[in-house]
Amino acid sequence: MYRYDEFDRDFVQARTAQFADQVERRLAGELTEDEFRPLRLQNGVYLQLHAYMLRIAVPYGTLSSRQLRRLARIAREYDKGYGHFTTRQNLQYNWPRLEDIPDILRLLAEVEMHAIQTSGNCIRNVTADHFSGAAADEIADPRPIAEVIRQWSSIHPEFLFLPRKFKIAVSGSLKDRAAIRFHDIGLQVVRNEAGDLGYEVWVGGGQGRTPMVAKCLNHFVPETDLLAYLEAVMRVYNRHGRRDNKYKARIKILVHETGAEEIQRQIEAEFAELKGGVLTVPAEEIRRIETYFAPPTFAERPAVSAVLEEAKRKDRALTDFVLQNLNPHKVPGYASVTISLKPVGGIPGDATAEQMEVVADLAERYAFDEARVSHEQNLVLPHVALDDVPAIHAALVEAGLATANTGLITDMIACPGLDYCALANARSIPIAQAISERFGDLARQRDIGPLSIKISGCINACGHHHVGNIGILGVDRKGEELYQITLGGAPGENAAVGSIIGPGFPADGVPDAIEKIVSTYLDQRTGPDETFLTALGRLGEAPFKEALYGAR
Structure with missing residues (x-):
């Protein structure tokens, strides 16, 4: 696990002291909310419906027991006794008082944690496969290069005020558990014919208002050249990304409207100028960082216990x-x-x-x-x-943590929705709870097999509804919360965006709608080994639409 060096410690402590001064000035009325907003966003502080929210960075999702205990302490002393783990491998506190946030950041700094760049139009927390360094199907542990990217991207002066937020994910296995094709940049660890380690680079993925699957722009970038290639991508985006319309500001729109081939040409031209320069990461430096992620000393054990x-x-x-x-x-x-x-x-x-x-x-x-x-x-x-x-x-x-439902229908992703978020149109949490209770019987879940449901309370798609096998999107129709259903999404190596299947349902009708979809699948699958996505591909949407809306 990476340990802060002297620079890291000094940087985080200085940033914490700086923000403490900014909070003090805001509380004293010396800063207006408009003046304070960009400052708090640079430090992970949002203003939600009912209170401030603080988002803590967990780089590539890795925590020590000391850090996890500190997160627990903060939840108990400064929040309502709990925290919320997010789809970006971060942790959010939904109820901190603004005057307490500097103390929280100081407590985090003591255990090598912070909230820097967890919000704002910058490069956000780098995510990775949660089984990194452990998975049997892994090509190489992606966390060392994720740490290199973290160091390169933290307060990078050229990329702190991008057209829009920017997200990077890394997968070390051919089975993509990091959803790299739905990130602004997704990196897949690969080896070339000579056995050298490198990265396949995917650019322009994302969800939100306009979901798109990323395009593979380079099949092999050597590890020592990766930062130069990433900088080339960022420069093209920073130069041409739209700043006049936030709904068209993400790099996915730039790739779509300019064309993948032209974007690739511009990136390669930038890369040609940067390659071999100061952004070249010496192999020995990568090896040094890898030592922080060296596997533990495993005892020799039989394969079956x-x-x-x-x-x-x-x-x-x-x-x-x-x-x-x-x-x-x-x-x-x-x-x-x-x-x-x-x-x-x-x-x-x-x-x-x-x-x-x-x-x-x-x-x-x-x-x-x-x-x-x-x-x-x-x-x-x-x-x-x-x-x-x-x-x-x-x-x-x-x-109360032994629920045996990983990968099953109740293992849902859901955003905080209208219970917390000022951007949401509808509640997500009660919908997830109702579906969970409807399908709570484990034997039934096992019979259904692998099936993902993902729920978002608005089009920003923080609940990843676009890539759920069944996706649920909350919308506001003349003051009524309705829920659109999509089918066929997938986040992994066979990435796909789900399709809206028809008109939305009121909140109390969503569990019945999911019941009809699942029953149709079970009735028409060829056998227990045919997954929901396979059956949907074979059957098409027609039988599911008929089950939901009747013959038309």
Whole structure:
């Protein structure tokens, strides 16, 4: 795990002191809200419907137990006892008082955390596969290069005032668990024919008002040249991205309207000038940063744990948990454990201070002092011995964190919606809760199989509804909250944007609508191995439309 050097510490402390002065001036009336707004946004502070919201950066989703305990302390002392984990692997506090935020930032700085560039028109927190460094299918750990990008992009003077916010994600496996094709820049770790490590670069993806799948503009950029290539992309965007219309300001619009070939030509021309210059990252520097992410020392263990198998025979709940919430590890005898933050009837992504402390304790005792935040709004223990899974499961049961639903229909992404967000048109949380309760029976969820539902309270798509197998978008129609349903979205290597299937439904009609969609799928699938997306591709939308709206 990366550790701050002297520069990092001095930088974060200076920034914290600077913002404390700005807050003091705002509270004293020396700064108007209009003057204060760009300053607070540069430090992760939003003004929501009912209170300020503070967004904490969790670079590439990696946390130590010490950091997680500090997040718990802040939730308990300065919020309402919980935090909300987001799709960008960050944590949000929804109820801090403005006068307390400098103290919160000082507490964060003590454990090498901050809120810088978690908002505003800048390069945001870099995200990565939550199984990085652990997954059995990994080509290489993407976190070292994500850390290089973090260092390059933090307060980069040329890119602090971009036309619009900018998001970068990195995947180290061919199976894309970081949704790279829906980012402004998505990076896929690859090796060329000589075995050299490099990156496939995808540009121009995004969701929101105009969802688009990114275009692959370069199939292999050597790791030492990656920053030069990223700078070339950013320069073209900063030069030509629109500043007269925020709805057309993202790089996806620039790529779409200019054309991928022309954008690629301009990027390559910039890259040719930058390549070999000061942005070249020496291989030895990359290797040095990799040492921070060196795998822990794993004990030699059998691939099958007799301890776990015996415990499963005695505990059906443990069996279900293992089946759904364990991911294969690259080292025999180990696994990555997903801790679902989606209890039946709960609020997706929320965790209490006490639950964060439980996860911190488990990470320290069983997972080499490391936890991860996933973009599905769950937590992960990346390196766990199979022998320890029964004890971990027992602790999670006691903490209310043992829901065995990873990848199933109740493992939903949902934005805060109109309960918190000033931009939202409709509530998201009650819809997620109602669907979760409708489909809460685990046996039924398992029968349905892998199926993702994602819910957004407005067109900004913070709930990623465009890429849900079933997406739900809240809209306002003459003061009434209605919910449009989309089908066929997918965030991974087979990226797709879902299609609106018809008119929206009132809030109390959404669970029934989802029930009809699921029932149609179950009735017409060829067998239990045919997934929802496969069935939709075979059947088309017609049977689902008929189930929802009747014959037309």
